[in-house]
Amino acid sequence: MNDPYATSVAQLKKIAEILKLPSDIVTRLSVHDKFLEVHFPVTMDDGSVKLFTGYRAQHSNVRGPYKGGIRFSPFVNPSEIRALSMWMTWKCAIADIPFGGGKGGVIVDTKTLSESELERLSRAYLRAIYEIIGPTKDIPAPDMYTTSEMMGWMADEYGKLAHGYAPAVITAKPLEKDGSEGRTEATGLGGFYVLQNLAEREHLDPKQTTVAVQGIGNVGYYTARYAHDAGYRVIAIADSKHAIKNDQGIDVDAAIEFKKTHGSLEGMPGTTAISNDNLLTLPVDVFIPAATENVITSENAEAIKAKYVLEMANGPVTSDADMILEKKGIPVIPDVLANSGGVSVSYFEWYQNMHHEHWSKEKVFEELKKKMNSASEEIFAYKESHTISFRMAAYAVGVSRVVEAMKN
Ligand code: NAD
Numbered sequence: 001m002n003d004p005y006a007t008s009v010a011q012l013k014k015i016a017e018i019l020k021l022p023s024d025i026v027t028r029l030s031v032h033d034k035f036l037e038v039h040f041p042v043t044m045d046d047g048s049v050k051l052f053t054g055y056r057a058q059h060s061n062v063r064g065p066y067k068g069g070i071r072f073s074p075f076v077n078p079s080e081i082r083a084l085s086m087w088m089t090w091k092c093a094i095a096d097i098p099f100g101g102g103k104g105g106v107i108v109d110t111k112t113l114s115e116s117e118l119e120r121l122s123r124a125y126l127r128a129i130y131e132i133i134g135p136t137k138d139i140p141a142p143d144m145y146t147t148s149e150m151m152g153w154m155a156d157e158y159g160k161l162a163h164g165y166a167p168a169v170i171t172a173k174p175l176e177k178d179g180s181e182g183r184t185e186a187t188g189l190g191g192f193y194v195l196q197n198l199a200e201r202e203h204l205d206p207k208q209t210t211v212a213v214q215g216i217g218n219v220g221y222y223t224a225r226y227a228h229d230a231g232y233r234v235i236a237i238a239d240s241k242h243a244i245k246n247d248q249g250i251d252v253d254a255a256i257e258f259k260k261t262h263g264s265l266e267g268m269p270g271t272t273a274i275s276n277d278n279l280l281t282l283p284v285d286v287f288i289p290a291a292t293e294n295v296i297t298s299e300n301a302e303a304i305k306a307k308y309v310l311e312m313a314n315g316p317v318t319s320d321a322d323m324i325l326e327k328k329g330i331p332v333i334p335d336v337l338a339n340s341g342g343v344s345v346s347y348f349e350w351y352q353n354m355h356h357e358h359w360s361k362e363k364v365f366e367e368l369k370k371k372m373n374s375a376s377e378e379i380f381a382y383k384e385s386h387t388i389s390f391r392m393a394a395y396a397v398g399v400s401r402v403v404e405a406m407k408n
Contacts, residue, residue: 004083007319012086015395018388025403029089032082033066034058038128042121045114052121054106056129057085058138062405065136066102067092067343069143070125070150076105084143087336088343090398095340095375097347102138104129110145119153122146126154130161135168135354141346142172152177168353171346180349182364183342188222188290189365190341190372191312194333195227195286197376198308210284212236212306214243214276215291216256216265219312219339223288224252232286236279237265240291243279244271281305289316296321304330311335326389334391336398337379344371 009030016026036056041049055078058066068088071081081103089101106125110118132138142151151173159165167178175181182189199206210233213224220237228234233249242265244250250271258268266273280287280300287306289295293315296304301317301324309325309332311317317325317332325332345368352359359367383393 005079008083040128056104059085059101061100064098066138067099068102071105071143072145093398093401122150123157126157171349181361186345187342191223192226193372206231213288220290242266246271
């Protein structure tokens with residue numbers, strides 16, 4: 001049975017063994033400080049009223065206010081929200097930002113709602129969780145099928161209830177509504193900085209390093225583009241419908257432009273069409289899953305020929321596949337490090353809002369680079385000194401920071 005919360009607790013127990021944590025700490029960190037289930041009505045465009053179910057999990061705030069996205073999806077369930085909330089605690093600690101872990105979600109298929117229904121839903125969910133969030137309590141952000149526009153509506157709704165606009169309550173807002181410069185590029189650019197750290201440590205020459213990227217949306221596009229600009233040979237990219245390949249390297253911007261004008265990646269001059277399964281198993285130096293979860297599974301892990309996997313999507317490698325890749329000697333740079341650029345810039349946004357500042361894009365990128373470099377260095381060093389996987393090293397660094405904060 002797929003039970004993400006059970007998986008997250010099992011992972012914590014493994015880390016606890018490495019860190020030799022006492023059982024009372026493990027028991028404390030296995031549960032959430034708070035888990036709220038809400039049911040709230042929303043008026044539809046035709047005048048009918050529909051009842052929705054949502055959640056907000058608050059795992060731990062020992063390092064700072066809870067932080068984590070809001071997911072709108074038909075598959076949202078308490079186990080998933082609890083797990084994602086615990087993972088956010090570790091991710092914020094790994095990135096060394098002063099936040100704990102939270103996560104929220106609503107069971108809804110956004111494709112069935114109009115824009116005005118989505119606005120009413122966003123505002124109604126915010127009202128339902130209002131009591132437990134706030135700029136110094138719990139700071140939501142977007143996640144699957146939620147947008148920066150929705151964050152703008154929610155920040156506005158929060159301001160009405162709080163009798164004063166408080167933009168720091170939510171991050172990844174639109175720029176004109178106190179969002180941060182550079183948030184759009186943040187996750188992909190952060191992943192590129194991690195790639196640079198990996199290349200330096202493993203003595204990879206970018207010009208000789210081939211890369212394949214699955215998913216060319218926000219995260220995949222920026223990771224691929226920054227890699228391409230730095231001289232890496234991005235030889236294959238894919239969206240949900242098509243995958244294309246060119247052994248000499250693909251100009252990522254030209255490919256996106258081609259997709260815009262032709263409606264598809266297929267037919268891009270100089271490239272050949274391959275299947276998405278084929279892209280997964282190309283003999284590249286670095287494979288970058290940047291689309292969705294569970295793409296490398298026990299079914300296909302044996303066939304992976306990449307030398308490294310950089311997890312830009314959340315959870316693209318299942319736990320079974322993780323073990324297979326480890327046995328095959330393919331290091332996996334985990335999502336909690338690789339895609340933490342997003343939450344780091346969310347922290348910068350919160351900081352700017354709290355201090356009434358507005359940073360330039362250059363400053364945001366400079367601070368992001370510092371954060372990604374120090375997190376990478378620390379995790380790479382921990383991995384080497386403990387001969388464990390990158391994933392275990394990342395979790396060990398994150399969990400030990402949380403445990404340290406529990407002592408204060
Ligand atoms: P997005 O919707 O902008 O892009 C997703 C891309 O993946 C699209 O190009 C889509 O066509 C493609 N895709 C979907 N299914 C595919 C498949 N089976 N094969 C190949 N391509 C496929 O989403 P995003 O914001 O780029 O997020 C991608 C992943 O990164 C998600 O797992 C998300 O949770 C994670 N993530 C995003 C952020 C962020 O700041 N956006 C931060 C951390 C983690």
